[in-house]
Amino acid sequence: MNTISITGRKRESYRVEFEYSLLWECALGIAAITNTPLLDTLEREKEFERFADEFSAKLKTELAYVEKNNTWKSLLQLLHVFEGDDFAEFTNFIQQLSVEELAYYCFPFVGDHLQEIRRQASQGNEDAVCLLKEVTKANHFFPGYIEFIHQVDADELKRHLRSVMTLWFDHVIQPQSEKITGMLERDLAEKKAMKEELAAEEFVAWVTNGTEYVPEPSVYRVLLIPQMTYRPWTIVSDLEGTKVFYYPIANTSIHPDDRYLPDFLLLQKYKALGDEVRLRMLKLLSEKDCTLKEITEQLDVGKSTAHHHLKLLRAASIVGIQSSKYTLKGNSIASLAKELELYFNQ
Structure with missing residues (x-):
């Protein structure tokens, strides 16, 4: 096809931003250890196995609940609404949500044109819930997860989310919090320095180990969140106006003094x-x-x-x-x- 362009506009790209905190590492750790089909591909597989042997019966019960109902997704959804990085404030934030707010925030974002349907589903509308399940059926767990959020007692879900976050944070994150924070901060500093050298799309591909993400009409922001828990995987998610990449930090951020360590x-x-x-x-x-x-x-x-x-x-x-x-x-x-x-x- 022969085409003559008479437009003066350049193709718009997206704005790249960063966030990091131990709260993300906590929620992603809960997601990783309950994703049993991928567990043997994770760098921290052996470490997770060792942790599991030491878990309390209560934490094992909460993790089984996560694996059955995919409530790790709820934690990530809620963290994107919560403003801050204080653990106690986050658990209090969950407790103070209304029934409708909890459901709305936990339901996945599936497009601007379906935001009103998402709102109606959070109010208990059966037809809206069915529509959300239908439009997300290509995702292997979304329909079941949506039905769970629709049916679950709000107080029970709040109790579970606060409990599993607290238990995981106390057992896994808190004992090495300074070490983890240092890794995340080193990686963020490296990435921010490189951000000035590359165009947005090239930069996102570099950070995420080759994920090619071109601008979408409704996405004006790409949010990059460093994590060590899910290495080597990059986890991709959608929010309103935002594409999220939870990307694996580099080896140099974990072992900055070992120049012979390959990525x-x-x-x-x-x-x-x-x-x-x-x-x-x-x-x-x-x-x-x-x-x-x-x-x-x-x-x-x-x-x-x-x-x-x-x-x-x-x-x-x-x-x-x-x-x-x-x-x-x-x-x-x-x-x-x-x-x-x-x-x-x-």
């Missing part, structure tokens, strides 16, 4: 490539995007085997998922040599 994601990438089945999968995906069924049939591997290998490739940020199909992240492969060069020269 964890760099290790993950090369480990992921060191397997014949995974290389065969990548060659197939270099030719076309595929469903899990197509991969198993084309490469003659079992479904559980294929799923395991694809999980490792996703953890290494080499493979992604779009519209229920696995897709090769070509830029992630192309940047490998440069990442290795940067490691040698750092």
Whole structure:
């Protein structure tokens, strides 16, 4: 198609902002340890296993409740509404919410055009709840989570959220709070320095280990939140007017004095490539995007085997998922040599 442009406008980008606090680390830790399908891909898997052996019966009960109902999502949603970083103030904030406010804040944001439906759902409107479930059915847990928020007793949910945050904070976060804060602050300082050198989209891709995010019409802000708990994963979420990336902090922020320590994601990438089945999968995906069924049939591997290998490739940020199909992240492969060069020269 031949096109002549007569517009004088440049494509607008988004504003990049940062937030960090121990509250985010606490909520993401609760999310990570209850995400059992991904637990074996986390850098802190062994540490979490050790923590779990020491958990009180009460904390184990609350974590089981999180895993069953995905209430980690409620914690993250509420943290985006709460202004501050004081732990006691956050738990008091939860307690003081009305029934409608609690439901509204816990329901996921699914678009500007559905904000009124979200509001009606928080008021108990069954039709609005059903609509929210319908428009989010592509997400594997959203419909069930929405139904849970609709049905749960507000006082019980408040009690649970305050309890699991308090127990996790006291057992996992508080004993190493100074160490964690130091890591987050070092990483934030590094990222802010680099922010001045790159355009917004290039910068977000660099921070999030290759996530390419182009501006959306309704998104004017990208919020970057550093975390060490979910490494090597970047967690993506939506808020009104905002795209959120909870990104994994760099190795240099964790071990600033060890110049020989390679970045964890760099290790993950090369480990992921060191397997014949995974290389065969990548060659197939270099030719076309595929469903899990197509991969198993084309490469003659079992479904559980294929799923395991694809999980490792996703953890290494080499493979992604779009519209229920696995897709090769070509830029992630192309940047490998440069990442290795940067490691040698750092």
